[in-house]
Each structure stands twice: as C-alpha cells, then as structure tokens.
Amino acid sequence: MITVKSFGITGVNGYIVDVEVDIAKGLPGYTLVGLPDNAVKEGKERVKSAIINLDYKFPVGNVVINLAPASAKKEGANYDLPIAIGILANTQIINKPMTDWAFMGELSLNGELRRVNGVLPALLTAVEHGIKNVIIPADNYREAAFVSGINVYTARSLGDVVSYFTGDMLEPGPLVQVQKANFDTLLADAVYPCDMKYVRGQFVAKRALEIAAAGGHNIILIGPPGSGKTMLAKCFQTILPPMTFTESMETTKIHSCAGLLDAEHGIVLTRPFRCPHHTASSASLAGGGKYARPGEISLAHNGVLFLDEMPEYNRSCLELLRQPLENHNIMISRAAATVEYPASFVLVASMNPCPCGYYGSRIQRCKCTQSKIQHYLGKISGPLLDRIDLHIEVDQVTYDDLTNDKLAEDSATIRKRVTAARAIQNQRFNGTEIHCNATMDAAMVKKYCMLDGESEKILKAAFENLNLSARAYTRILKVARTIADLAGSEKILPEHISEAISYRSLDRYNRGANE
Amino acid sequence: MNEIKLIHLGDQDYPQALLDLKDPPKQLYVKGNLDLLKRPLVSIVGTRDCTRYGLTVAKDLAASCAEAGFAVVSGLAEGIDTAAHQGAKENTIAVLGNGIDVYYPVMNHDLQEFIGTHGLLISEYPPDFRGGKTTFPQRNRIVAALGQAVIAVEADLHSGTLITIRKAQELNRDVYAVPGNINCYASQGTNDLIANHGAQMITSTDDLVKSLTGRGKKSKKIVPAKQITLEQQNILNILKTDEMHFDDIVLESGLAVPQLSTLLTNMEMIGLIEKLPGNYFVAK
Ligand SMILES: Nc1ncnc2c1ncn2[C@@H]1O[C@H](COP(=O)(O)OP(=O)(O)OP(=O)(O)O)[C@@H](O)[C@H]1O
Numbered sequence: 001m002i003t004v005k006s007f008g009i010t011g012v013n014g015y016i017v018d019v020e021v022d023i024a025k026g027l028p029g030y031t032l033v034g035l036p037d038n039a040v041k042e043g044k045e046r047v048k049s050a051i052i053n054l055d056y057k058f059p060v061g062n063v064v065i066n067l068a069p070a071s072a073k074k075e076g077a078n079y080d081l082p083i084a085i086g087i088l089a090n091t092q093i094i095n096k097p098m099t100d101w102a103f104m105g106e107l108s109l110n111g112e113l114r115r116v117n118g119v120l121p122a123l124l125t126a127v128e129h130g131i132k133n134v135i136i137p138a139d140n141y142r143e144a145a146f147v148s149g150i151n152v153y154t155a156r157s158l159g160d161v162v163s164y165f166t167g168d169m170l171e172p173g174p175l176v177q178v179q180k181a182n183f184d185t186l187l188a189d190a191v192y193p194c195d196m197k198y199v200r201g202q203f204v205a206k207r208a209l210e211i212a213a214a215g216g217h218n219i220i221l222i223g224p225p226g227s228g229k230t231m232l233a234k235c236f237q238t239i240l241p242p243m244t245f246t247e248s249m250e251t252t253k254i255h256s257c258a259g260l261l262d263a264e265h266g267i268v269l270t271r272p273f274r275c276p277h278h279t280a281s282s283a284s285l286a287g288g289g290k291y292a293r294p295g296e297i298s299l300a301h302n303g304v305l306f307l308d309e310m311p312e313y314n315r316s317c318l319e320l321l322r323q324p325l326e327n328h329n330i331m332i333s334r335a336a337a338t339v340e341y342p343a344s345f346v347l348v349a350s351m352n353p354c355p356c357g358y359y360g361s362r363i364q365r366c367k368c369t370q371s372k373i374q375h376y377l378g379k380i381s382g383p384l385l386d387r388i389d390l391h392i393e394v395d396q397v398t399y400d401d402l403t404n405d406k407l408a409e410d411s412a413t414i415r416k417r418v419t420a421a422r423a424i425q426n427q428r429f430n431g432t433e434i435h436c437n438a439t440m441d442a443a444m445v446k447k448y449c450m451l452d453g454e455s456e457k458i459l460k461a462a463f464e465n466l467n468l469s470a471r472a473y474t475r476i477l478k479v480a481r482t483i484a485d486l487a488g489s490e491k492i493l494p495e496h497i498s499e500a501i502s503y504r505s506l507d508r509y510n511r512g513a514n515e
Numbered sequence: 516m517n518e519i520k521l522i523h524l525g526d527q528d529y530p531q532a533l534l535d536l537k538d539p540p541k542q543l544y545v546k547g548n549l550d551l552l553k554r555p556l557v558s559i560v561g562t563r564d565c566t567r568y569g570l571t572v573a574k575d576l577a578a579s580c581a582e583a584g585f586a587v588v589s590g591l592a593e594g595i596d597t598a599a600h601q602g603a604k605e606n607t608i609a610v611l612g613n614g615i616d617v618y619y620p621v622m623n624h625d626l627q628e629f630i631g632t633h634g635l636l637i638s639e640y641p642p643d644f645r646g647g648k649t650t651f652p653q654r655n656r657i658v659a660a661l662g663q664a665v666i667a668v669e670a671d672l673h674s675g676t677l678i679t680i681r682k683a684q685e686l687n688r689d690v691y692a693v694p695g696n697i698n699c700y701a702s703q704g705t706n707d708l709i710a711n712h713g714a715q716m717i718t719s720t721d722d723l724v725k726s727l728t729g730r731g732k733k734s735k736k737i738v739p740a741k742q743i744t745l746e747q748q749n750i751l752n753i754l755k756t757d758e759m760h761f762d763d764i765v766l767e768s769g770l771a772v773p774q775l776s777t778l779l780t781n782m783e784m785i786g787l788i789e790k791l792p793g794n795y796f797v798a799k
C-alpha cells in the first residue's frame with residue numbers, strides 16, 4: 001500500500017488527508033472510500049483517463065483508494081493529483097519516497113492540472129505539519145508566493161510531475177519553484193477601483209465615512225434615489241487603512257476556499273467590498289450550503305459589507321447579521337459538524353428615507369404618509385440599528401457642486417489620516433482582542449471615553465433637546481473617541497461630543513412621528 | 516388614570532360654544548382635564564399629507580397659543596393635527612371621530628394616552644365605538660365650533676380642512692390661514708382661503724397672538740444677545756433668507772466640516788436653528 005499526502009478544508013482551515021492506494025490481486029475493481037463527495041468520486045474517472053492518456057498502464061487488479069481520516073467529508077476535485085501519484089507509485093512507475101511530499105490539483109482527461117480552491121489554507125497546514133514540499137497547479141502560483149517555511153512547486157500537468165519524479169530530482173526540471181514575493185512591494189502597487197476625489201460635494205457624508213473608517217464604525221447612508229449613496233459606499237474601501245500581511249492572509253484564505261482568487265490576483269491586497277443583492281438567500285450571506293462555501297459576510301472579512309437599500313432585505317437575512325456584528329465570526333451548522341467562518345467587517349448600509357424615497361427632498365414631493373414612513377423605518381430592527389454608530393443623511397448634489405471640484409480630496413490623503421488614527425487605537429488596545437474604537441466593550445468605553453464637565457453638559461442637553469433615544473449614548477461616546485483620535489487629541493473635547501451627536505439622525509427620525 | 520365622564524346637552528359643563536351648531540351633540544364623552552374647556556379655545560387644523568414646513572408652523576403656533584393662555588383644539592389626525600397637539604403640550608383638547616377607548620390612528624397611541632391624562636379627549640361616540648366614514652367629518656364640526664378662532668395651517672385644494680373652515684365661517688368664528696409656497700400643493704388651499712375666502716393671513720406667531728388677545732407679546736424665547744457668539748451670528752446671517760443644506764453652509768461660511776458640525780449641533784441645542792430631514796438647516 002502507498003500513502004500520499006494531500007489536504008482537506010473545513011471552514012477556512014486545512015487538515016492533512018492521507019490518500020491511501022492499495023492494489024490487490026483478484027477481480028478487477030476500482031473503488032474510492034473515505035466520505036468523498038461527488039466531485040471527489042468523479043475524480044476516479046479523470047485519474048484513470050489521465051493515466052491512460054499519458055501512455056502508462058492502468059493497473060489491472062482491484063484498486064482501492066481510501067481518504068483518511070474517514071470521518072471528515074472530502075469535497076472538491078483537488079484529490080485527483082495525489083490519487084494519480086498514488087496509483088503510479090503502486091505500479092512502480094514512480095519509485096521515490098513520498099513522505100516529504102504533498103499534492104493537490106484537479107486533472108483533466110488528458111492529464112493537465114487545473115487550479116483548485118483552498119491552496120493557501122492547505123499550504124499553511126503543510127507548514128504546521130512540517131511537510132517539506134508541495135506540488136500545486138500552475139494557476140495557483142500567486143497564492144503560494146506568501147507562504148514561507150516550505151518549498152512549493154507548480155506543475156502544468158501530471159506528465160510534468162511524473163517526469164520530475166522519474167528523473168534525478170536535482171533540478172526542478174519541468175516544475176516551477178514558487179519564489180517568495182514581497183508583500184509590501186505588492187501592497188504599494190495595489191489598485192483601488194474608485195477614488196473619493198471623484199465624489200463631488202457630500203462634505204458631511206465624506207467626513208462621516210472618514211470617521212467610520214478610522215474607528216471601524218458601522219454606518220448607514222440615508223437619502224433619495226440618485227443622491228450618490230452607492231457611489232459613496234463603494235469609495236469607502238479606498239479610505240480604509242492598507243491591509244496588514246496577517247489580514248491579507250486571513251482574507252485570502254477565505255477567498256481561496258470560495259474559489260474567488262484568479263491566477264493574476266493570487267492574494268487579496270485591498271480590503272474586500274462585498275455587496276450582496278437584497279434578494280440574496282440566507283445561505284449565500286452566511287455561508288454553508290451544499291458545498292460549504294464561505295458566505296458574503298465572510299468574504300467581506302477585514303473589509304466592507306455593503307447592504308444597498310437595507311430595508312429591502314429579508315428580515316431573516318438582517319437578523320443573521322447580528323451574530324457576526326457582535327462576535328466577528330459566524331457559525332454554520334452542517335450535517336457533520338459546526339464550522340466557523342471569520343466575519344469581521346464594517347457594515348455600510350444605505351436606505352431611502354421613506355418608501356417613495358423623497359421624504360425631506362427638496363427636489364421631489366414625498367407621497368408617503370407618516371405611518372407608511374414609520375413602517376418602512378421599522379423594517380430595520382432596533383437591535384440591528386443598535387450596532388450602527390453613524391447615521392448620515394445625503395441629498396442630491398446640485399449642478400454647481402457637481403461642476404466644482406476644488407474641494408475634493410483624494411482617497412490616499414484621507415487614508416493617511418485614517419491610518420494615523422488607527423495607529424493610536426492599536427497602541428490603546430495593544431494586548432487585547434480588539435483593534436478599533438467601535439468594538440470597545442462597556443468597561444473600555446468607561447475607561448477611554450471619559451468626559452469633562454463641559455462635554456457631559458452638552459451630551460445631557462442633547463438628550464433633553466434633540467429627542468435622542470437612550471441607545472444613542474454609547475454610540476456617541478465611541479464616535480467621539482474616534483473623532484478625538486483623528487484630531488490627535490488624547491482627551492475627548494466638547495467639540496468632539498457635539499460633532500458625534502450630529503451623526504445620529506435616525507434616532508430622531510424614528511421618534512419624529514410620535515414624539 | 517382619569518375616568519371617562521359623560522356630559523349631556525344642557526349640563527353645566529357642556530361647552531356653550533357648541534350651542535351655535537344646528538346639530539349640537541346630545542352627549543359628550545370626555546376624559547382628562549375638564550378645566551381646559553373653561554379656557555379661551557383656538558382650533559388648529561390642516562391636512563394629514565403635510566410638509567415639514569406645516570409641521571413646524573403648526574407646532575410653533577400651538578406653542579405660542581398655549582403660552583398665551585389658550586387651549587388648542589384639534590382632531591388627533593396624522594400630520595398638522597398631531598403637530599398642533601404636540602406643540603400645545605398639556606394645554607390641548609383632541610376631538611375624536613371614534614370612541615375614547617379606541618386608539619386611532621395607531622401611530623398616535625402614546626399621544627392619545629398623554630392627552631387623556633394631561634389634556635382632554637372629547638367624543639360624541641360611546642367609548643368603544645370604532646368610527647366610520649362619516650364620523651370623522653362629523654367630528655370636524657365640533658372642532659370648528661369649539662374654537663373662538665380656527666387656524667388652517669396647510670391644506671391642498673381638495674382637503675377636508677377646507678370644509679372645517681367653511682363650517683367655522685358659518686359659525687362666525689375668526690378664521691386664519693398660514694400662507695405658503697405657491698408651488699407647494701399643501702399650501703394651495705390655505706393661500707386660496709387668504710386670497711378669496713376672507714381668511715386672515717398669519718405672518719408670524721407674534722402676529723397671531725396679538726390678533727387673538729389684542730395685545731402684543733413676545734412668543735419666542737429669545738436667547739439674550741450676549742450669548743450669541745460671533746460664529747453663531749455668522750451662521751444665522753447665512754440662514755437668514757432660507758433653509759440651507761449643510762454643504763452649502765460649508766461653502767458660504769468657509770468653515771471646515773468638523774467645526775461646522777460641532778457649531779450647528781450646539782446651535783440646535785440652544786434653539787437657534789433647527790435641523791430638517793435631508794441635512795438641511797433653518798433659523799428659528
Ligand atoms: N456627489 C457626486 N459626485 C459625482 N457624481 C455623483 C454624485 N452623486 C451622484 N453622482 C452620480 O449619480 C449617479 C447615481 O448615484 P448613486 O447610484 O450612487 O445614487 P444612489 O443614492 O445610490 O441612488 P439609488 O437610491 O437610486 O440607488 C452616480 O453613478 C454618479 O455618477
């Protein structure tokens with residue numbers, strides 16, 4: 001019996017799979033066991049064709065393949081290559097020791113290697129287990145370029161792999177050894193899909209987005225159709241601080257498992273911006289489902305989840321956000337086990353101020369009654385609203401503003417300020433689980449958001465005079481902390497509190513009708 | 516908790532003003548502070564489909580009338596009625612088109628509760644009567660008759676408010692209307708009342724109170740001049756003519772966004788300006 005190493009994935013983490021190949025004398029047979037799903041099972045036939053098409057003989061006895069451990073469900077086509085290697089080793093085509101090697105890759109019928117999902121988590125697992133060499137498909141090259149402590153080779157075909165192992169193995173020969181890439185150089189060249197400088201006017205919205213980015217605060221934009229909500233939200237990712245290497249690896253792992261990396265973008269370099277449509281199912285948002293893929297909220301890990309027209313989403317989808325907003329991960333129960341996907345993101349939501357969209361607009365008349373508006377606003381439940389720190393009202397910019405660009409700052413400039421504010425927070429929260437002001441717990445708020453007498457007075461007056469609801473209290477303190485950080489001020493000053501108060505318009509809307 | 520009381524036509528507590536009606540209610544169910552009926556009364560009415568301007572004006576007028584010693588009568592409907600009751604605080608009488616124990620409209624549940632406790636609820640229908648197509652117009656005749664003056668805040672050309680006003684005129688009540696933007700649907704009825712149907716135009720809250728009481732009175736709490744800073748005065752000047760969007764105030768004032776946000780919030784809290792939906796600001 002021959003054992004060849006490969007990898008399986010649960011959630012976004014890898015584990016070692018031993019591919020055991022045994023050929024017994026007797027009636028010809030070809031079986032695959034060890035909890036394979038359909039894609040794995042079909043691999044049997046791909047492997048057979050690939051071997052035959054390479055002009056090697058397929059063994060005549062009873063071929064049994066076992067994927068161990070048998071308890072974990074194996075998914076996907078990445079076992080094709082290790083199975084083929086196991087068979088060829090059994091038939092003595094390859095007769096080198098395999099203990100230091102692991103393999104993953106899908107085969108085409110004529111033996112070409114195709115890219116597979118989950119390479120990054122697999123390689124990280126290989127490093128943990130001290131595996132020295134791994135062979136992966138050529139199209140997965142970029143994904144491997146950031147894993148150190150291991151030799152990774154890429155191959156174009158089964159033929160490449162076989163000729164390497166039948167040769168003297170001194171030179172990579174037909175294989176290509178993956179060169180380590182420099183993360184910081186790549187990061188410097190990261191391209192963003194848009195820039196704040198093209199957004200005209202919208203001063204408050206931009207300022208609020210800057211605060212949201214600096215403190216990791218969730219934000220909702222409220223405004224009539226065409227007021228630029230979607231545009232602003234898309235630009236939000238461009239003012240977030242650059243990804244750290246660790247963040248990039250975390251997010252890449254998730255995107256790798258979801259099969260979203262293409263050959264050119266081997267890793268995720270800019271913070272993801274995910275905008276699931278409001279008709280999206282709970283499974284596509286949360287993850288799981290038949291093939292155990294990470295959902296949209298995990299794909300947004302370390303980036304932005306944008307819910308455009310938030311009240312249009314299914315109630316159950318919105319409720320599902322509560323856990324990740326609180327714990328920064330999501331647990332998915334599957335038949336066999338519960339898997340955990342990371343899901344730490346900033347939520348950016350948008351909504352119209354009323355069902356027709358024009359409440360408060362100076363351009364078109366709102367046709368909604370107060371009770372219809374109440375009902376519409378009520379679609380976003382209190383507990384969800386509780387987790388959104390900043391509420392911003394936007395209106396269409398006028399023609400004058402659209403044609404006047406003298407005040408538009410570019411994203412890079414804003415990003416610098418945001419990054420500086422994050423540095424202060426990193427120092428503040430050094431040694432704790434959290435990274436930014438938005439995620440402070442009650443004790444931290446008490447410790448880091450101390451107010452002087454004057455600020456206390458302002459906050460008290462705001463609750464008395466502006467109809468703020470009680471839930472606004474902690475939100476305002478956290479946002480004021482971020483505003484102070486942006487200003488480089490150790491203390492929260494009265495002006496920081498006043499500004500923070502101005503970003504709570506939804507509290508006041510909600511009260512508007514029955515104050 | 517107040518009890519519901521029943522007053523019959525001819526009882527001592529029965530409001531004399533209703534006797535001007537051809538068909539005065541035979542009985543009234545009441546709940547709350549009956550003393551309000553002894554005050555001079557002003558009715559404030561208007562459309563449910565109103566604008567922000569209407570809401571603000573209704574609230575301000577009601578507040579000034581209450582401060583000048585009037586009780587404010589209205590119909591507890593959405594929109595202008597609601598704003599009028601809110602502005603008058605506990606000095607208000609709501610006349611219902613359904614029984615007092617029925618909460619309608621639902622969104623005004625808390626307001627109805629408040630008025631039943633601190634103000635006064637009136638209905639000519641038994642407590643659990645649910646109201647119907649005709650009972651709300653019927654109720655309007657009581658609103659028209661109770662006030663010595665009736666004020667229309669906003670109404671389009673087809674609004675039921677105009678029927679209430681016509682009723683008030685038949686009953687020889689003083690009729691006032693609030694002028695508005697001629698392009699705005701919600702002011703077309705009220706402007707028409709002023710232009711063609713003899714309503715007196717209200718040009719300010721002071722103006723109304725003076726006209727109602729025959730004496731002048733400052734209705735607004737004016738912040739003493741020394742408390743207004745130069746910065747604040749600058750903003751007030753910018754907002755002198757019209758409401759303005761935040762972005763435009765940035766451009767006019769030359770202030771940075773954080774400073775302006777801070778300044779506007781503070782000004783709003785001391786009542787110098789008001790923030791409107793859509794991030795617009797207006798001087799008070
Ligand atoms: N401030 C702005 N600067 C530059 N272009 C703008 C601005 N606001 C809107 N636009 C233009 O108008 C288009 C519509 O904006 P956008 O789709 O972001 O609005 P929206 O508020 O999301 O509308 P809807 O509610 O209909 O989805 C944008 O594609 C953009 O080209």
Ligand SMILES: [Mg+2]
Nearest residue numbers: 229230231308
């Ligand atoms: Mg949009």
Ligand SMILES: [Zn+2]
Nearest residue numbers: 354356366368
């Ligand atoms: Zn509307």
